[in-house]
Amino acid sequence: MSRVSVKILMEHALAHKYAVGYFESWNLESTLAVVRAAENVKSPVIIGVCGTYIGEPKRRYAESLTVYYAMLSQIAEEAKVPVALLLNESDDEEMVIRAAENGFDMVMYAPVFSSEEIPLEQLTKIQKHIAQRAHENGAAVEGEVGELPLYNSAAGKLHDGEVTDPDICAAFVKETGIDTVAVSVGNCHLKEDGMVTINYDALNALAEKIDIPLVLHGGTSIAREDLRRAAAMGVAKVNFGTGMKRAVLNTWKQYLAEYEVDHMDPNDVLGRGTDKDLLMLEQEAVIRYVEETICAMNGENKAF
Numbered sequence: 001m002s003r004v005s006v007k008i009l010m011e012h013a014l015a016h017k018y019a020v021g022y023f024e025s026w027n028l029e030s031t032l033a034v035v036r037a038a039e040n041v042k043s044p045v046i047i048g049v050c051g052t053y054i055g056e057p058k059r060r061y062a063e064s065l066t067v068y069y070a071m072l073s074q075i076a077e078e079a080k081v082p083v084a085l086l087l088n089e090s091d092d093e094e095m096v097i098r099a100a101e102n103g104f105d106m107v108m109y110a111p112v113f114s115s116e117e118i119p120l121e122q123l124t125k126i127q128k129h130i131a132q133r134a135h136e137n138g139a140a141v142e143g144e145v146g147e148l149p150l151y152n153s154a155a156g157k158l159h160d161g162e163v164t165d166p167d168i169c170a171a172f173v174k175e176t177g178i179d180t181v182a183v184s185v186g187n188c189h190l191k192e193d194g195m196v197t198i199n200y201d202a203l204n205a206l207a208e209k210i211d212i213p214l215v216l217h218g219g220t221s222i223a224r225e226d227l228r229r230a231a232a233m234g235v236a237k238v239n240f241g242t243g244m245k246r247a248v249l250n251t252w253k254q255y256l257a258e259y260e261v262d263h264m265d266p267n268d269v270l271g272r273g274t275d276k277d278l279l280m281l282e283q284e285a286v287i288r289y290v291e292e293t294i295c296a297m298n299g300e301n302k303a304f
């Protein structure tokens with residue numbers, strides 16, 4: 001049994017000055033890879049999927065949250081390190097509550113990719129309701145105050161965000177009853193260069209004022225040394241997704257340039273699990289990425 005509550009995980013991270021990584025997977029192989037990497041470096045880890053992607057109305061095939069839950073929870077049960085489950089950033093209030101009822105350890109409502117911003121008063125109402133319903137089901141809730149900048153790599157465009165105000169954040173935390181809060185201090189969604197400038201004064205002010213664990217999204221945008229420093233300053237969790245996918249794409253690109261798949265046994269390319277299997281290369285790219293990232297956040301050898 002390696003399933004632990006996300007609350008215990010984050011408290012442990014704060015007490016031992018590291019940040020626990022949430023590594024957002026997209027299928028069986030990437031989820032297994034995240035857990036294997038955490039086992040290799042003996043670190044606790046949070047696994048999960050993106051609620052916005054799973055629930056995307058334009059998705060070609062509708063997905064079932066319970067199927068993802070079954071996969072994630074079984075992988076967590078069999079893991080040799082502490083693992084918690086997150087349904088991350090769903091823009092669908094009903095889906096977030098359903099995830100808490102299904103058994104996710106933590107759920108997050110966030111209309112990250114929507115074009116219009118929800119007024120704070122309305123967001124407070126929604127989050128309060130979600131927190132009540134989630135807590136009834138034993139799930140924790142992650143909220144978000146302050147909008148992260150959002151980078152569109154296809155268009156090369158940056159949508160500006162705003163730094164989280166400590167007073168507004170403190171009031172939001174108190175009113176909603178959320179368990180952890182994602183803040184905006186220079187970190188950026190979907191940006192891959194690891195070059196953003198973290199506003200440490202803003203982070204410090206938040207760490208002093210907010211009495212629940214802080215979270216940074218957009219981990220791929222943050223330099224390795226900043227991850228370590230933020231972890232020592234009260235950031236209990238950092239989210240990663242985009243960078244893992246880029247690592248996989250690079251591996252596949254190299255493979256397709258190197259091998260003539262037309263002349264290969266398709267079973268060797270997909271499904272046999274030996275050294276030329278694209279799915280194994282996918283896993284290995286994720287494993288390398290997650291191991292390195294956990295170590296950057298001081299998470300190595302923190303499994304308990």
Ligand SMILES: [Zn+2]
Binds near residue numbers: 239
């Ligand atoms: Zn995010």
